[in-house]
Amino acid sequence: xxxxxxxxxxxxxxxxxxxxxxxxxxxxxxxxxxxxxxxxxxxxxxxxxxxxxxxxxxxxxxxxxxxxxxxxxxxxxxxxxxxxxxxxxxxxxxxxxxxxxxxxxxxxxxxxxxxxxxxxxxxxxxxxxxxxxxxxxxxxxxxxxxxxxxxxxxxxxxxxxxxxxxxxxxxxxxxxxxxxxxxxxxxxxxxxxxxxxxxxxxxxxxxxxxxxxxxxxxxxxxxxxxxxxxxxxxxxxxxxxxxxxxxxxxxxxxxxxxxxxxxxxxxxxxxxxxxxxxxxxxxxxxxxxxxxxxxxxxxxxxxxxxxxxxxxxxxxxxxxxxxxxxxxxxxxxxxxx
Ligand code: SAM
Ligand code: SF4
Numbered sequence: 001x002x003x004x005x006x007x008x009x010x011x012x013x014x015x016x017x018x019x020x021x022x023x024x025x026x027x028x029x030x031x032x033x034x035x036x037x038x039x040x041x042x043x044x045x046x047x048x049x050x051x052x053x054x055x056x057x058x059x060x061x062x063x064x065x066x067x068x069x070x071x072x073x074x075x076x077x078x079x080x081x082x083x084x085x086x087x088x089x090x091x092x093x094x095x096x097x098x099x100x101x102x103x104x105x106x107x108x109x110x111x112x113x114x115x116x117x118x119x120x121x122x123x124x125x126x127x128x129x130x131x132x133x134x135x136x137x138x139x140x141x142x143x144x145x146x147x148x149x150x151x152x153x154x155x156x157x158x159x160x161x162x163x164x165x166x167x168x169x170x171x172x173x174x175x176x177x178x179x180x181x182x183x184x185x186x187x188x189x190x191x192x193x194x195x196x197x198x199x200x201x202x203x204x205x206x207x208x209x210x211x212x213x214x215x216x217x218x219x220x221x222x223x224x225x226x227x228x229x230x231x232x233x234x235x236x237x238x239x240x241x242x243x244x245x246x247x248x249x250x251x252x253x254x255x256x257x258x259x260x261x262x263x264x265x266x267x268x269x270x271x272x273x274x275x276x277x278x279x280x281x282x283x284x285x286x287x288x289x290x291x292x293x294x295x296x297x298x299x300x301x302x303x304x305x306x307x308x309x310x311x312x313x314x315x316x317x318x319x320x321x322x323x324x325x326x327x328x329x330x331x332x333x334x335x336x337x
Contacts (some may be wrong), residue, residue: 001057001058001309001310002313003281003313003314003316004314004316004318005316006316007074007265007267007268007269007316008058008269009058009059009269009270009271009313009316010053010059010060010061010269011059011060011061011062011063011237011269011270011271012050012051012057012059012063012242012270012271012272012273013062013063013065013270013271013272013336014047014050014051014062014063014064014065014271014272014273014336015064015065015066015067015069015247015272015273015274015275015334015335015336016042016044016047016064016065016066016067016069016072016075016078017041017067017068017069017070017071017275018035018036018041018066018067018274018276018333018334019035019065019067019070019071019072019276020067020068020071020096020333021067021068021071021096021142021144022068022096022098022141022142022144023097023140023141023142024127024138024139025139025174025201025205026139026168026197026200026201026205026332027200027331027332027333027337028199028201028202028333029202029331030141030202030330033144033331033333034046036275036276039136040276040292041275041276041293042076042273042276042292043277044074044078046277046292046295046296047078047273048078048081048082048085049295049302049305050084050273050277050291050295050305051082051085051088052085052302053302053305053306053309054088054271055087055088056087056302056305056306057309057310058238059088059271059283060087060088060089060090061088061089061090061091061237062082062088062090062091062092063090063091063092063093063094063123063125064078064079064091064092064093065094065136065336065337066094066096066275066333066336067333067334067336068096068098068099068216069093069094069095069113069276069315070098070100070112071098071099076112076115076116076119078095079091079116079119079120079121080119080179081113081115081278082119082120083119083121083196088235090095090122090123091119091120091121091122091123092121092122092123092124092125093116093121093123093124093125094125094126094166094215094336094337095125095126095151096107096126096127096128096140096144096148096151096254097124097126097127097128097147097148097151097152097154097155098144098147098148099126099147099151100112100113100116100124100150100151100152100154100155100158101113101147101151101153101154111157111158111162111270112154113151113154113155113157113158113160114154115160116160117158117159117160119159121155121165122160122161122162123160123162123164124155124160124162124163124164125164125165125166126148126151126152126155126163126164126165126166126190127165127166127167127168127291128148128152128165128166128167129167129170129173129174130167130173130174130181131177131180131181131184132177132178133145133146134143135173135174135177136148138173139173144165145220152165152188152190153188156188156189156190157208158314159219162191162236163188163189163190163191164190164191164192164193165181165184165190165191165192165326166187166193166195167181167192167193167194167195168195168196168197168272169194169195169196169197169211169212169213169214169217170197170212171208171209171210171211171212172209172210173210175216175217175220177214178194178220179215179220179221179224179270181223182221182225182245182251182253184235185253186189186245186248186249186251191252191253191254192235192253192255192317193240193253193254193255193256194214194217194254194255194256195256195258196211196212196214196256196257196258196259196260197210197211197212198259198283198284198322198332199260199322199327199328200283200328200331200332200337201328201331201332201333202328207233211259212319213257213259213260214255214256214257214260214261215257215260216254218243218255221245221253225245225248226246226247227246228241228243228244228245228246228253228287229243229244229246230242231243231252234252236254237269238256238263239256239258239261239265239267240254240255240256240266241254241255241256241257241261242254242255243255247313249299249327250330253256253331258284258320258322259304259323262319264319264320265318265319265320267280268282268316271309271312271313271316272335272336273291273318273336274288274330274334274335274336275334276289276292277291277292277293277295278290278291278292279291279309279312280309280335281312281313281315281316281317282316282317282320283335283337284319284321284322284326285317285320285321286321286330287315287317288328288330289308289311289312289315291305294308311335314329
């Protein structure tokens with residue numbers, strides 16, 4: 001699938017729930033978040049159908065996200081079914097890691113992370129913005145730091161092909177810890193990426209007081225680590241720019257600068273499916289199209305679902321609107337990051 005601007009679409013990011021066991025300030029409003037009624041959420045069978053059709057249309061990479069995907073019931077079964085779909089060459093999960101170290105079933109020695117690897121999940125993208133327990137609890141709204149670290153260790157042990165850490169940059173929260181995060185990632189052989197804060201929760205989150213641009217984060221790191229060497233050839237299927245840390249045995253770190261990188265959207269290859277069945281051509285646009293109606297109409301065939309994909313790809317904007325005084329609509333937790 002190719003859009004009007006030459007973006008080749010091969011990546012589907014699928015949210016399976018808008019619920020979460022954490023309450024990150026940048027992802028959801030701090031006042032009461034209304035969860036979607038259960039009937040509005042696509043069943044696993046409906047989601048698998050969309051993915052199957054998508055794969056027939058050229059989707060080769062699928063990442064499961066949320067909310068927190070591991071809070072949804074029977075999620076291991078879902079991943080096992082996903083792993084059976086032919087034609088996907090990369091299955092990933094985005095998670096806060098707090099449930100990865102848990103036994104998959106009571107009294108069993110396999111962890112949730114082990115079961116995901118067995119089901120064919122290759123990469124785990126884990127959110128970790130800080131190594132300070134108090135800052136973690138402040139940002140995530142839950143005192144789950146130890147669970148997250150245990151989850152990261154369980155992910156490493158389970159043998160994912162890659163475990164990546166996503167750290168959202170927040171001035172006044174973690175700018176004094178950037179070196180520590182780099183060291184943490186080096187010690188555990190994790191691929192660390194620093195992400196600029198985007199206006200996807202409430203507009204107030206994205207103030208000058210909170211926002212830390214990737215260029216500044218890079219400068220802070222270089223102050224102690226020395227010049228980071230650009231790695232323009234190193235890519236991981238997304239918009240991150242990678243650099244090598246000097247005298248580190250080849251450690252790579254990435255920067256994802258949606259707000260300040262004007263070429264951010266040039267290589268976009270992604271569509272998003274929300275858990276209530278909206279197909280979104282771009283994270284930073286309010287455009288979304290209701291696929292659930294098609295999926296739940298007995299008259300509609302897989303060909304109709306395929307046509308729906310093509311129509312949405314055709315509406316994909318050239319670039320996101322975050323820099324245009326963007327007012328968040330649907331929150332990140334209900335889109336799927
Ligand atoms: N619960 C999982 C997790 O935390 O990784 C998956 C869903 S979460 C919405 C996916 C990613 O979105 C996380 O890495 C999180 O840091 C990122 N994210 C959420 N809100 C963000 C924001 N306002 N700006 C940048 N990244 C954000
Ligand atoms: Fe939950 Fe992930 Fe959003 Fe945090 S970033 S509230 S862990 S969905």
